[in-house]
Amino acid sequence: MDSLLKILEDRLGNDLPFVVYRLPGEDTLVYMAGMVEQLTSHQAVIPPGFLMAPFDSNETSWFMHAEEYRWENLAAPVTPEVSAEMIPRLLRPDDRQQHEQKVSAAVTAIRQGLLKKVVLSRKELTVFEQPLSEVLRTLLNLYPSAFCYWWFHPETKSWMGASPELLLETRGSSFKSVSLAGTQEYLGNLDVKWGDKEREEQQIVTEYIMDQLQPVTRAVSRETASTVRAGRLLHLKTKIKGEMRTEGWQPLVAKLHPTPAVCGYPTEVARKYILEHEGYEREFYTGYLGPVGFEMNPLDHLALFVNLRCMKIDGEQATVFVGGGITADSVPEKEWEEIEAKSSTMMKVLANSVI
Numbered sequence: 001m002d003s004l005l006k007i008l009e010d011r012l013g014n015d016l017p018f019v020v021y022r023l024p025g026e027d028t029l030v031y032m033a034g035m036v037e038q039l040t041s042h043q044a045v046i047p048p049g050f051l052m053a054p055f056d057s058n059e060t061s062w063f064m065h066a067e068e069y070r071w072e073n074l075a076a077p078v079t080p081e082v083s084a085e086m087i088p089r090l091l092r093p094d095d096r097q098q099h100e101q102k103v104s105a106a107v108t109a110i111r112q113g114l115l116k117k118v119v120l121s122r123k124e125l126t127v128f129e130q131p132l133s134e135v136l137r138t139l140l141n142l143y144p145s146a147f148c149y150w151w152f153h154p155e156t157k158s159w160m161g162a163s164p165e166l167l168l169e170t171r172g173s174s175f176k177s178v179s180l181a182g183t184q185e186y187l188g189n190l191d192v193k194w195g196d197k198e199r200e201e202q203q204i205v206t207e208y209i210m211d212q213l214q215p216v217t218r219a220v221s222r223e224t225a226s227t228v229r230a231g232r233l234l235h236l237k238t239k240i241k242g243e244m245r246t247e248g249w250q251p252l253v254a255k256l257h258p259t260p261a262v263c264g265y266p267t268e269v270a271r272k273y274i275l276e277h278e279g280y281e282r283e284f285y286t287g288y289l290g291p292v293g294f295e296m297n298p299l300d301h302l303a304l305f306v307n308l309r310c311m312k313i314d315g316e317q318a319t320v321f322v323g324g325g326i327t328a329d330s331v332p333e334k335e336w337e338e339i340e341a342k343s344s345t346m347m348k349v350l351a352n353s354v355i
């Protein structure tokens with residue numbers, strides 16, 4: 001592991017692109033480097049490699065060809081947990097107020113019938129001194145059941161994250177996806193009650209995914225929703241699976257992204273609302289990413305995750321991206337607390353990394 005971390009630091013220092021990732025629940029860290037292309041169509045993706053797609057489908061996706069690769073078995077997690085409060089927060093006094101005002105305005109728009117759900121997000125800046133290889137080590141230790149990654153390209157800068165949300169996984173002609181939404185704090189117990197607001201917002205996501213996939217698949221089915229843990233948060237999750245048609249994964253991704261878990265519903269109205277009201281560019285946050293047809297798997301295997309609980313890092317500055325689903329019943333104060341809890345997923349990584 002140490003020799004691989006050294007390679008990553010060297011490549012970062014020399015502005016050479018790479019990506020490392022670990023699939024949820026696995027103990028292997030995969031490293032990839034090679035030519036990077038910017039693509040306007042996923043039909044142009046030639047596996048094996050790693051796909052990094054932005055939230056806004058009008059922007060280009062990035063694809064790294066797996067020309068060079070290796071993997072390492074990781075040791076069991078060792079990092080002790082400390083408080084996220086140790087990280088210097090660069091919150092401005094009016095950040096909270098501004099977000100709550102945006103939530104109130106969205107609730108009004110929803111109650112007026114303009115849309116049913118919209119996901120409002122923001123970015124939070126922080127500074128840190130730890131080497132990024134140590135930050136990666138902590139990320140891997142803290143979130144064994146998430147999709148953990150570090151992507152670097154001199155133009156995009158570094159992105160790191162621990163996503164709890166699968167967008168699409170395929171193996172042969174079978175596929176899996178999930179509907180993930182609704183958030184509450186994890187207080188040591190998975191057997192919790194969910195309010196109507198959370199159930200409704202997750203239901204919107206599940207129904208959307210089912211409706212979108214039906215016309216482009218041979219079969220699709222879902223399980224009942226259950227509670228899952230992601231760090232110090234709990235979410236409602238419904239597993240979805242089925243059989244693809246011969247056209248492959250591209251039509252499914254085109255139908256799925258952006259789901260109402262990260263955008264809202266109806267999709268186009270919510271997307272426009274976000275572009276007009278959020279006041280910043282999401283870039284790769286709430287886009288999707290992952291390996292396409294890479295090693296260990298046959299060429300038709302892919303695993304794409306929604307880019308959540310992530311940060312962009314440029315020098316010693318980290319930008320953490322967080323958002324939450326707003327519906328007619330949203331309470332602005334609670335929505336702020338929810339995104340603060342979400343931001344602690346990455347803040348904790350920075351706080352726990354040794355210099």
Ligand SMILES: C=C(O[C@@H]1C=C(C(=O)O)C=C[C@H]1O)C(=O)O
Binds near residue numbers: 119182183262323342
């Ligand atoms: C948008 C985010 O998370 C999404 C929104 C959720 C919610 O609104 O409850 C829950 C999980 C994710 O689908 C984020 O983490 O930034």
